[in-house]
Amino acid sequence: MGKKMTDTPKPLRRQFITQALWILFLSALASLVLWVGLFFLVTHLFQPVNYYEKKIPSIIRLADQEGGALLDPALRSRLEEIVPREGILYRVVPLAGGTGYGTLSEGEVPKRTELIRNLNQSDQRNGYIYVYHPLVDSEEGLMGVLLLRYALSLVASNPTKGPLAIAFAVGFMAVPFVCLAGFSFWFGRRLEKRLTPAVHLLMDGAEKIEKSDLDFTLGQVGGSRELAAIGSAFERMRFALRSSLEKQWRIEQSRRDMVAALAHDLFTPLTLIQGHAEQLSKGQGHDEERKRRYVETIHTNADRAIRLLEEMQEATRLELPTFVLHGVPVEAGAFLKQKRDEYTTLCVMREIQLQTEFRDERKDRQQLFHLDERRLSQVLDNLMANAMRYTPAGGVIKWRCLIREGSLEMEIADSGPGLSEKDLRFLFDKFYRGDPARSLDQGHAGLGMFIVKTLVEKHGGWITAGNMPQGGACFRFRIRELDGERV
Template identity: 45%
Template sequence: MGKSVKTSRWFDRLSLRHQFMYTSILILVCTIGATLLTWGLSTLYVFKAPGGFPAPANYYEQQIPKILSYVRKNNEALLNPASRQAVDQVIPLEGIDYQVMGIAGDVRYGTIAKRLIPSREELLHRINTTGRDEGKFIRYVPIINQEQELRGAIVLRYRLDLLASNPDKQLFMALFVVVNMAMPLIYLTIFTFFFGQVFSRKIKPPIAKLIEGAHRIERRDLDFEMEEIKGAKELKELGDAFEEMRRALYDSLDREWRSEQARREMVAAIAHDLRTPLTIIQGHAENLRDSETIRPERLHKYVNTILQNTGRSIRLLEEMTGLSEIEHPDFSLLPEPVDVASFIAQKTEEYTLLCSRKKIVLSSTCEDMRPSPKRMCLDAHRLGQVLDNVIANSIRFTPDYGSIRWNVRISEERIDFEITDSGPGFTAQDVRMVFNKFYKGDSSRSVEKGHAGLGLYTCYTLIQKHGGEIIAENNPDGGASIRFWINKLFC
């Protein structure tokens, strides 16, 4: 029993190709064994059959020496038709046809009526030879006189096959030959069907499990675990792949659910963040509407407040719209050849202008490590979006008269960026969560500055799509530091 189980387990670990090969060999071995056994039993039956063992296929050829002895004994006397009765007694007419002819090939008598030799010369040519005629062997035996002169010939025609050698048992021998010749095919069919059924019963359960699993997935029921599939190596691999697919679908649906939750949270967060500026805008607008007379300085203050909160609302909506675009499944970067040094110089000018409003000193360096500087394939728009968010974040939390340092290093395959500032730096919680969606750190400062906590999350997402990485940390000398790198793209 234990050996049988081990054999079954060994067979289950084989590939379908090897199982089919071994099954085919087993079918062939069983077919050969059963055929040989049948042939042996058939032969044994023939030996024991009534009437004795059948004559061999060359039975009549074995009678030739006896006939030749009779011919040499009687010779020229055989040319006399009166010898026919005696000749008929010597030659087994049921299996051998004969013809006695003269020296010129003329027919004297025999069971072959048609003339076989047209002339004396032809007879001399064929005497003592064996040939074929109408599928039978034909032998030309000379008839000579006492002076050893050729006087004629006796032609013997016979077949070399089992049926012809057993005229009284032809039906039995025909069935014997046909059945025994057909036994390999019969056994091959029987064993193929039998082992085919065994093989089918072996692989049907695992296939049924896979089909049931597919139906459950079709019904969107992913809360199950696929049982281990046995039966063949390929089936096990298919079962493992199916389980991996189920888990991937389960995880995908879970991510989809989480994404939907995040979307709802985003909508709620944006609605919450928009409520404050819109309330302020509404209050100032109502004051303007209800005031019959208003001093110019107060009017200017109201209008500025309305404009500031309108811009704040617009920025919040732009962040939400931009993030939705980036997170869309069809989103892809649009790389193009970019002169990186010129791009960095242009952005430096823009950020210098922004820093000047708070008297912040911006210093930048760009180090190109390549032997021969050339254009690099990048999505300049998205890279600019990342830099805008990181620099804006540094400016937001850097005090007046502070400093921001921006270092860029360009290599053959990637670009490294480091932005450090003299602001308060990150808290321990900030370092862990600063790239999370909707994370704002100090909520009072976030509301004051008017952002929804999506800027650095957008940077994180875009840098991942560039095949890079972004890290937030604190400088040993104080202040925050953002380091990230991106790979070059293919245009």
């Protein structure tokens, strides 16, 4: 049971959601790992972002030591010894007037009032940090301002490695997207490998059907529950198409067999009719007795040809979808007695004894029984004619009938040669004429038993054929009571 549940394909929706969650989880985990690795490289290849900010205290200490004396340009070289030229720009601004000196342009120096207001503070403008430090004389008098400018960024902290720093910054930002793209591609390939065999299997099956090759089995289609359902529907369609084509082929084969059988069976009577008609047409040298025999032969064979055609038409009619049995209320006892009288007369003419046994096990024996009287008579006529054909003079035909609630069961047995193994296999097939060793004549199209079986089954019943222990053929069949019209 567990294995079956494991082998059941998951729905596509569940697979997509599961893969999406795995992609997000693994992308986040991989991004974290890569970020840690990149951070480790950054710390070894680049100066930290606050590298120049750490230089500010030493510059401030020098400014405090020199005080107002730092306004003298002669001390510029000393100041620039500790001010990193690549990362920090400075300007020494005297409050008494003058431009002062430094690497920071005069245009970035604010007005005197703003300088005084920002003393011992820092502000941020245009991505840079400005530090304002007072320069005082020995009497603590404010003489000027030391203005420092630097930036807190990887590129600013590594001016000689700018392109590389930019590449690392872009890499940091691109890591999550790269991981998402990579894992999406990986999981997409896995899903493709899971679904592709099923899709190829369905495409191969469609190509075979297009070529009218239905002699194959699609097999189990995996990949997803939806594809498995499509595969099952595809297999049912293939089986239905194959059954339909086989049925069509059987119908076509039956039609060809019918035409061939009709041509074969009509050949003999029509040849006899033609030959005797030619003799009559000559009109000379024939006495009345010979003419009578010619006319009788023509009449007999014409009747035989008509009977063959009628059997063909009847077999075709029974197979039409429009064929309907008409159930009418019939008094079963009276119907059986009438048929018994008919068959008794025929049996007497053939010197055959007919034994009958009718039993009615219904509670109300006067209740009418719904059946198609004409079609049931057709079934009995065929079975009785078959029994009389093979029962020799002095033989016995036994007819038993059991009437029950909603059904009729009958048995017709004769004392003839019985049925051969071949008969038992093919007796109810179209155009089967019986084993030659048993057949006494071939004056029929081999459709009688086929018609009997079809009519019995149309009544919702069944029919079997066998041999009696003491010899002779035995037919048993059962039909159900009809309710109105039954197709």
